[in-house]
Amino acid sequence: MTRLVFFCGHAGTGKTSLAKRLIGPLARATGEPFCLLDKDTLYGRTGAATLAALGQDPRDRDSPLFLQHLRDPEYQGMLDTARENLALGVSVIAVGPLSGEVRERRLLDRAWLGVAADVGLAAVWVRTDEATARQRIVARAHPDDAYKLAHWNSYRKRRFEPQGAQLDDLIVFDTSAPGPADYDALLQRIVQASAA
Incomplete structure (x- = not known):
């Protein structure tokens, strides 16, 4: 089988670092090749x-x-690339903020994603508090973050935390101070959730 696993959340939450940390263990746990x-x-x-x-x-x-x-269009291109890999038998970890898609509950909607019933799906909402996220953004000093930092009050208004039905089947992981057991538990939740 193939799996499509999303790591999403706001800037500075650590979603890319988390995806990179788990791609190897996820491939070993499932016995499937993954691309990021x-x-x-x-x-x-x-x-x-x-x-x-x-x-x-x-x-x-x-x-x-x-x-x-x-x-x-960037998100649609990422999904097009994911579908091509899935069709080749390669599972996918897709990383991006995807906050609008989480808000609209699209990440586990097979029709919207355009994926077959035999593709396992999982979506991880990566979170941390706003102050920690801002500190991480400042520390990484990436030029693409300049607009966010210069317009932080405007940017922060777009930050949200999934609530109610938005949390249905969504795996929430806080990156403030996770330990090895937390990463292991997250890995198991992803494997179980994405078992089609």
């Missing part, structure tokens, strides 16, 4: 070039222009 698709790696350069061609700040990944015209 990180939205920023896939589309960071293209997004920057597009913004620059439009006369915008190429690092401004949180501007209204980016959110209205580039965000959704």
Whole structure:
């Protein structure tokens, strides 16, 4: 079987680090090959070039222009790439904020994802408190975070925590101070949740 596992959450929560930490153990636990698709790696350069061609700040990944015209095509491209890998028998870990998709409960919607019934699905919402996330963003000093930091009050209003029905079948993992047992438990939850 193949699996599609999402690691999503706001900037600075540690979703990419968590995905990289678990990809090897997940492959060993399931006996399946996995690839990692990180939205920023896939589309960071293209997004920057597009913004620059439009006369915008190429690092401004949180501007209204980016959110209205580039965000959704980037996610659709990531999903297209995921489906190609799944069709080849390669399971996928997909990493991106995906907050709108979590809000709308799309990450486990097979029709919206365009995946077959035999693809196992799991979605991990990676969280940490706002102050910790901001400290991590400042510490990593990535140029793409400049707009967020310069417009933090505006950015922070888009941060949300899933509630109610949004939590249905969503695995929530807090990266504030996890220990080895927490990572092991998360791995087991992903394996169980993604068993189609």
